[in-house]
Amino acid sequence: MFIAEIQGADSPDVQKLAALSQFLLSRAQDTAGIKKISVPAFIKLAANQGISLTKDSLMDLSTRPPLNSLIQNIEGDEVIFKGDESATDTMTVDQARQTVDTMAKRAAKKGI
Secondary structure, three states, X not given: OOHHHHHOOOOHHHHXXXXXXXXXXXXXXXXXXXXXXXXXXXXXXXXXXOOXXXXXXXXXXXXXXXXXXXXXXXXXXXXXXXXXXXXXXXXXXXHHHHHHHHHHHHHHHHOO
């Protein structure tokens, strides 16, 4: 049986989990850190708030409001928060060198 089945989606425990998720997501954004946490660490933080949680119940709750707007996915042993889309348009070292060389040549032509 899940927390939401007993108390409903508006239960204080679900709201506490949403607040915990929002805190972790905000903290990751503030520190420019990765927006992931291990499942055991998340469960331990929830237990510190007095919430009994298992990986299965977390997976179930993460698919329903309000957690589904904060948690993107649970893969393996990691909780991945929304906004952790990795940048796919990063340059390779060679592309960066070519860009710098091009900019330097332009600056040299202008006499800068």
